[in-house]
Amino acid sequence: MHAYRHLFHAGNFADVFKHALLTRLAIALTRKDKPFCYLDTHAGLGRYDLKHPWAQKNREFKNGLARVWQRDDVPELLVPWLEAVRAVNPGGVLREYPGSPVFVQRLLRPDDRMVLCELNTKDHATLKSNMAGDARASAHHLDGFTAVRAHLPPRERRGLVLMDPAFDQPGEFKRVLAALVEAHQRFATGVLAFWYPMMEPVAMHRFEEDVAACGVPRILQLELTVHAHGASGGLRGCGLLVVNPPFGFEAEAREIAKWLAPILAEGRGGKQRIRWLTGEKIAREPVDEDEPDDSPAAPKPAPQHVRWDPAKRPAARRAAAAARAAAKAPKRGAARKRGQTPFRADAPGDARASPSKRGQTPFRKGEPAKGAKRGLTPFRAPSRKPVK
Numbered sequence: 001m002h003a004y005r006h007l008f009h010a011g012n013f014a015d016v017f018k019h020a021l022l023t024r025l026a027i028a029l030t031r032k033d034k035p036f037c038y039l040d041t042h043a044g045l046g047r048y049d050l051k052h053p054w055a056q057k058n059r060e061f062k063n064g065l066a067r068v069w070q071r072d073d074v075p076e077l078l079v080p081w082l083e084a085v086r087a088v089n090p091g092g093v094l095r096e097y098p099g100s101p102v103f104v105q106r107l108l109r110p111d112d113r114m115v116l117c118e119l120n121t122k123d124h125a126t127l128k129s130n131m132a133g134d135a136r137a138s139a140h141h142l143d144g145f146t147a148v149r150a151h152l153p154p155r156e157r158r159g160l161v162l163m164d165p166a167f168d169q170p171g172e173f174k175r176v177l178a179a180l181v182e183a184h185q186r187f188a189t190g191v192l193a194f195w196y197p198m199m200e201p202v203a204m205h206r207f208e209e210d211v212a213a214c215g216v217p218r219i220l221q222l223e224l225t226v227h228a229h230g231a232s233g234g235l236r237g238c239g240l241l242v243v244n245p246p247f248g249f250e251a252e253a254r255e256i257a258k259w260l261a262p263i264l265a266e267g268r269g270g271k272q273r274i275r276w277l278t279g280e281k282i283a284r285e286p287v288d289e290d291e292p293d294d295s296p297a298a299p300k301p302a303p304q305h306v307r308w309d310p311a312k313r314p315a316a317r318r319a320a321a322a323a324r325a326a327a328k329a330p331k332r333g334a335a336r337k338r339g340q341t342p343f344r345a346d347a348p349g350d351a352r353a354s355p356s357k358r359g360q361t362p363f364r365k366g367e368p369a370k371g372a373k374r375g376l377t378p379f380r381a382p383s384r385k386p387v388k
């Protein structure tokens with residue numbers, strides 16, 4: 001957890017995609033007069049020096065930020081993101097890349113505020129220094145997953161949450177999904193954004209099934225792929241899950257993704273996909289207008305009253321297992337073993353079959369069965385007069 005340094009990856013295609021969408025989410029919250037709170041669970045440094053040896057090692061910004069920031073055909077929806085980038089790079093020379101706190105900071109109003117959390121000690125100190133002087137911002141030395149429990153719900157009752165962990169530990173997808181469920185339970189009306197890298201297709205499909213079965217309504221999935229599956233060259237794509245996306249955000253995201261995909265793609269690997277995993281219209285969305293969609297259809301959502309349990313299988317598998325068990329169960333009234341008398345509801349005296357061993361008297365309602373175990377008083381049948 002402490003070994004990850006985002007400076008190695010600052011300004012890559014994933015940052016461009018994530019921050020372009022984050023900017024649109026923040027702008028949507030400023031359309032109302034009421035203040036809002038921005039919670040960044042993995043805030044990082046706030047600003048990244050692209051001349052630093054770590055950033056120069058792989059120069060990932062060359063295949064991301066450098067391809068976009070000086071173009072003259074940038075869509076209007078990307079202008080706020082582009083203005084934030086150019087503000088820290090005067091003179092047309094690429095020196096720095098702003099992190100997510102800086103992009104949102106430029107859009108905050110006087111009554112808005114942001115809570116920034118960073119676990120790495122050195123990165124937290126740098127973050128606090130970069131945010132110094134802004135009373136609306138507070139930096140906390142805190143684990144991002146703990147921040148969900150510590151800072152939600154905000155006192156404003158309006159807000160935006162961004163969680164983009166390093167994904168350098170095993171089980172990170174499960175932790176993110178658990179955090180998504182908890183964040184929604186604590187702040188059901190908030191806009192929640194969760195970033196993730198694209199791994200192997202089998203693992204991603206399992207993750208999508210778990211998200212669809214988690215019981216959280218209105219989850220929009222947005223993905224950008226720059227490498228074809230199986231191609232070498234690092235991260236092949238990334239995605240963003242947005243819970244409660246603001247009105248109009250889906251249409252804006254489609255326009256942004258459609259413009260970015262061919263620019264950031266490596267060869268013919270560029271694709272984009274936007275679809276609902278839960279809520280709204282669950283449909284199969286095309287990933288590219290020029291190519292057929294070879295991705296699996298969106299999984300069906302679970303009923304909204306079902307609470308997600310990470311220890312259980314997805315809802316569809318549980319339902320299938322229950323159906324198989326019901327098919328194997330013996331029908332009512334059928335004898336279980338040879339020699340047993342099946343139960344008949346209309347039998348006189350409501351007689352029921354005993355576990356029936358030879359010589360045992362069938363059980364009748366109102367009469368205890370004969371005890372045969374040591375220490376138990378056996379049942380003594382009432383005497384009957386002989387019939388004359």
